[in-house]
Amino acid sequence: MSEKESCTYEEYKQTSDWLLSKTKHRPIVAIVCGSGLGGLGELLKDQQAFNYCDIPNFPKSTVPGHAGRLIFGNLSGKPCVCMQGRFHFYEGYPLWKVTFPVRVFHLMGVEAIILTNAAGGLNQEFSVGDIMVIKDHINMVGFAGQNPLFGHNEDRFGPRFPPMSDAYNKNMRSLLLAAGKELGYNNMREGVYCGLGGPNFETIAECRFLNKLGADAVGMSTVHEVVVARHCGLRILGISLITNKAVMDYDSNFTANHEEVLQAGKDSAKYMEKLVSTFLQRLDLNKV
Numbered sequence: 001m002s003e004k005e006s007c008t009y010e011e012y013k014q015t016s017d018w019l020l021s022k023t024k025h026r027p028i029v030a031i032v033c034g035s036g037l038g039g040l041g042e043l044l045k046d047q048q049a050f051n052y053c054d055i056p057n058f059p060k061s062t063v064p065g066h067a068g069r070l071i072f073g074n075l076s077g078k079p080c081v082c083m084q085g086r087f088h089f090y091e092g093y094p095l096w097k098v099t100f101p102v103r104v105f106h107l108m109g110v111e112a113i114i115l116t117n118a119a120g121g122l123n124q125e126f127s128v129g130d131i132m133v134i135k136d137h138i139n140m141v142g143f144a145g146q147n148p149l150f151g152h153n154e155d156r157f158g159p160r161f162p163p164m165s166d167a168y169n170k171n172m173r174s175l176l177l178a179a180g181k182e183l184g185y186n187n188m189r190e191g192v193y194c195g196l197g198g199p200n201f202e203t204i205a206e207c208r209f210l211n212k213l214g215a216d217a218v219g220m221s222t223v224h225e226v227v228v229a230r231h232c233g234l235r236i237l238g239i240s241l242i243t244n245k246a247v248m249d250y251d252s253n254f255t256a257n258h259e260e261v262l263q264a265g266k267d268s269a270k271y272m273e274k275l276v277s278t279f280l281q282r283l284d285l286n287k288v
């Protein structure tokens with residue numbers, strides 16, 4: 001195989017050491033911004049930002065709505081690092097590259113990761129603008145034999161066969177739902193996220209199939225980051241913003257599109273930002 005199959009522990013360490021040498025911040029929480037949700041990064045106080053293209057070994061963002069900046073700073077008193085833009089399989093990156101930052105964060109001392117995404121609502125009771133706490137996922141790309149942990153297992157990160165049944169931290173899920181309640185949100189949901197490879201949106205038959213399988217929302221990210229984060233022992237919170245209703249009906253004239261996804265992200269940005277800030281205020285890493 002001519003394409004590089006993975007990267008070495010030393011390469012993750014090189015990036016982590018480089019970042020730690022360039023910033024005084026020592027993050028304990030990482031935040032990944034989904035499509036159109038980059039505004040979360042602007043909330044960080046005392047911030048220091050790096051463009052991905054300046055960080056050794058980092059991939060580059062190629063998707064509109066993913067700025068390609070890594071921001072350090074404090075949010076609700078917690079030292080954070082925020083990815084304003086993530087990497088996707090459909091951009092042509094192998095999954096070890098898609099998930100590269102997760103292991104770098106682990107090496108930098110991060111203990112918990114908040115993964116946000118824009119997703120299509122499969123659950124017929126969901127509306128655009130609903131916020132779904134991810135309680136579990138279906139990794140379709142994994143079913144197809146593509147997994148970021150494929151190949152040599154680096155024992156310094158985690159075991160060969162990591163469990164996934166407890167990937168989404170129960171206490172953090174409850175804390176987020178409680179934060180939503182405290183803010184008076186009536187659009188908080190809990191459900192199963194299905195991760196596909198993309199980049200095309202789903203057919204009607206595919207949406208019906210995924211919903212029958214038990215998926216409440218569908219997207220093209222997150223599950224790979226979760227696999228790697230769980231492997232190295234990070235506590236994980238996943239949040240999907242429902243940006244569109246999946247087309248389930250042959251009479252529908254609607255077709256999904258990225259512009260609408262970004263617009264829905266913009267429309268809900270303030271709610272998401274308030275929710276994540278309130279969650280972080282309440283978060284005690286000794287108790288989750």
Ligand SMILES: O=P(O)(O)O[C@H]1O[C@H](CO)[C@@H](O)[C@H]1O
Nearest residue numbers: 034035117118220221258261
């Ligand atoms: O999952 P995030 O990065 O939020 O983006 C979602 O939005 C894009 C499609 O509009 C896809 O990349 C899908 O995965």
Ligand SMILES: Nc1nc2[nH]cnc2c(=O)[nH]1
Nearest residue numbers: 118119120218219220261
């Ligand atoms: N696959 C997929 N990804 C999305 N991201 C935002 N909405 C959608 C959707 O409907 N399908």
